[in-house]
Amino acid sequence: MSLWQKHAIFEKNSIILLIGIVIVIAIGGLVEAVPLFYLKSTIEEVEGIRPQTPLELAGFNIYVREGCYNCHSQQIRTLRDEVERYGPYSLAAESMYDHPFQWGSKRTGPDLARVGGKYSDEWHRDHLRDPKSVVPGSVMPRYGFLEETDLDFRYIADDMRVLRATGVPYTEEMITRAQADLTTQATLDDPDEDSLRSRYANANVRNFGGKPGRITEADALIAYLQQLGTHVDFKLYDNKANIR
Structure with a gap:
């Protein structure tokens, strides 16, 4: 039987062809997936990455609630034009504590x-009050109500406790002091400022x-955007290496 005749078996029998396709896809999937089971982590540890402060976390929740990810991505790709416009390309570790992550899928506005x-x-x-006042031509809706709405x-x-269950390294002290730390970060010259920064390095503290x-x-x-x-x-x- 010639090679052509052997191949004709697959062409003339759809069931055999379907089984062959499934086998090939299964082999390809295993080749990609199996090595991951032997890696301790698929995210490289990067110095400086920390969990969000309570105030930043509250801001993250508002960012998600208002659907900001629909128009703004948080993922700078390894392309020269993106790096030159937005800055160093994004590292996986930068979003390791974001649940859900905010990479986005499109950009009506710039990457953040x-x-x-x-x-x-x-x-x-x-910008929140009237986007066009600082970015002429912006199509972003107004969010002036945010500065008139007291934060609940x-x-x-409880949010931090749930995130800890997913792997975010919030300590019991961080959770216990959550409300106090949130108030401290939003208050200029608060006496507990140094205590806050001992738990959250380089946290911005001001109104x-x-x-x-x-x-x-x-x-x-x-506060969330500023960090x-x-x-x-x-x-x-060396964030410029391997830029395409």
Whole structure:
């Protein structure tokens, strides 16, 4: 029997062809999946990565609630034009504590992976209040109501407790002090500022929302945005290698 005749068996018998396709796909899947079972971790540990503070976590929840990921990604790809526009490309470790992760699937607005510290708190307040006032031509909706809405953080400790169950390294002390730490971070010159930073390195501490004496949803969202991309010192990494 010639090679052509052997191959004709698959062409003339759909069941045999289907079985062959399943076998090939199964082999390919095993080749890709099996090595992962022998890796301790698929995410490289990176110095500086820490869990979000209670205030930042509250801001993350608002970011998700308002669907910001529908228009803004948080994933800078290893392409030269992206790195030159947004900054060092994203590392997997940077989103290891995000549940759910905010990589996004499209960009109506710019990527936000490196937005932390790029603009002032006042700029962010103006942007939320009236996007066109700082970005002419923006199609982003107005979110001025955030600075008029007091932040409800009664259950922030419960949020942290759930995240700890998924692997986020919140300690019992962090959870117990969650509400106090949230208040501290949103208050300028709070006496517990150093204590907060002992648990969350390099945490920004100030009134983000522009309303002293109040902690609003704007405080939380801006605190979250202002720390994006600031945890890793990219001067220690060759982030320009293998850029396509």
